[in-house]
Amino acid sequence: MxxxxxxxxxxxxxxxxxxxxxxxxxxxxxxxxxxxxxxxxxxxxxxxxxxxxxxxxxxxxxxxxxxxxxxxxxxxxxxxxxxxxxxxxxxxxxxxxxxxxxxxxKVRAPYADLRAQVGEVFAGLAEDLRARAGQEADPFAFLVTAAAAANLVDELVFARFARKDPTQVFEQALAQGFAVGSVDVLRETVERAQTVVYFLDNAGEAQIDALLVEHLRGLGKTVFVAVRGGGLLHDATPEDALAAGLAPPSTADPAPASPGDAERGSPNDGAPVFSEPGAEQTPESASDDPAPRALPWLIELPFGELGVSAVARSTDLGAALERADLVLAKGSANYETLRADRECFFLLRAKCGPVAASLAVPQGSLVLHHVKAPEARASEPASV
Incomplete structure (x- = not known):
């Protein structure tokens, strides 16, 4: 044996x-x-x-x-x-x-070398997209679509695009847009929201996600960013998020506003105080202070967890989700596992047959899947 x-x-x-x-x-x-x-x-x-x-x-x-x-x-x-x-x-x-x-x-971090190569590809792409977003009539729609189009790292890593230029594949997806979902509905939801939890997916595409996070902050939103704890494939870790240019809210550059976007103050107006990532925290339930405790803006999920488990919710993530008005989640793993108890939009490329079938879209489509908050679903009239 x-x-x-x-x-x-x-x-x-x-x-x-x-x-x-x-x-x-x-x-x-x-x-x-x-x-x-x-x-x-x-x-x-x-x-x-x-x-x-x-x-x-x-x-x-x-x-x-x-x-x-x-x-x-x-x-x-x-x-x-x-x-x-x-x-x-x-x-x-x-x-x-x-x-x-x-x-x-006997390895803790597979794909270490390949992650760096993928990061270089997306770093150049992000630099180009930043310049293009500033020239777009609707930079919000442009950056949302770009974030979903960038969800192709799995295919890049697994050599399905070995004979294709990944930048070309990205541009094709960006031009095609979403097969399902409405950017305008997301825009209206963002306008009503103050606090957002943004789940990153892959390391390379975090470069593109950083542009959308900056834009949300520029609209005055408090944004918590959730990353993996490592030990998986090419999923974004805290190091990847920082390398992508994500920074604490106090030093983040505001993104250009879309036409018609109202001024909503600085990114931290009315927001809970952020703590340093990794700082020791006191459970909210153990405090007599009615003010919410400080949470790190960059939230690391447990090592080896793919998606959002009950264990992940027992960390700072659970407290951030309690405060959130809106959740934006990238990629298939988050779509498969995240229980939507807040208004939630999933941004992904339906890369596999089962995920595409569950969303009723052709395989390879870009998806902006909206899950309403439980109270909103409960108030809807029952279908006959």
Missing amino acids: GSGPARGEWLRSRTRRTGPRALAAGRVDGRSRTAGERGRMKPLPGCLPCILHQTLQVARSVSDDEWSQRKVLNEVLRALPDAEWHQSSPAELLADAIASARGTL
Whole structure:
């Protein structure tokens, strides 16, 4: 017998214990989460080959040794049949597969070299887009569409564009615009909002997201930026966010306003005081002070978590979401896992069949998916 984990061990264990994996799987001490606590999307059969493909890419990024690659895949293949698919999102299953690969390969951060290369591509693109946004009649619509069009790093990393210029692919998506969703509806929602939580997705495209975050701040919005804690594929970490040019609100440059945008004061007017990222925090419930405690503007999610789990909500993210009027979430993993208890817009490229089918759009489409706040949904008349 090999030295790898027993059949299904790394996935079954996440339903037997408390902690990040147990919570992400939907069970704490054997109790299932309620429907409202679960992710938004459940795995389909088509998710299985994608999980295996991405796991293989992780192995290939670390080692050219075919024996090591087969070992990684065999461990995942032994585990997946025993996974409780009805309690996990595709992103959560993939996160566990990547964790298994990291353990086998003894590497903490796969794709380290490739991340730098992708970052260089998007840095040049962001510089060009910044100049173009200043000349656009509607820079808000331009930057929102650009943020979604930039959600192609997965395909770039997995060499699907090996014979295509990624900048050309981006420009084509930008010109085509959204297959579903309304920028005007988002604009109206932004006008009503004061506090925004913005979820980054991939490291390279964070360069483009930074332009939209700056624009929101220029409209007087308080923006919390959520990033991954590392250990995944090419997802944006705090280091990636800072490298992309995201800065504390006090030093951020205001973005050009769209025609008709009202002056709304400085980015920090009426906003909660920001603390330094990583500063020790006191739980809000433990304080007698009615004023909200300071939160870091850059919020780091737990290491190895793909998407938004219950564990992530137990961090500063949960407090930020409680204060938010609006959530903007990039990418498929956030779409698959984020439970919308606030007004939420998902910006993504529907890169895979299951995600595209769930959104009723052709694969590869740009999507601006709007999920209304629960109270707004409750007030709508029932359909006949």
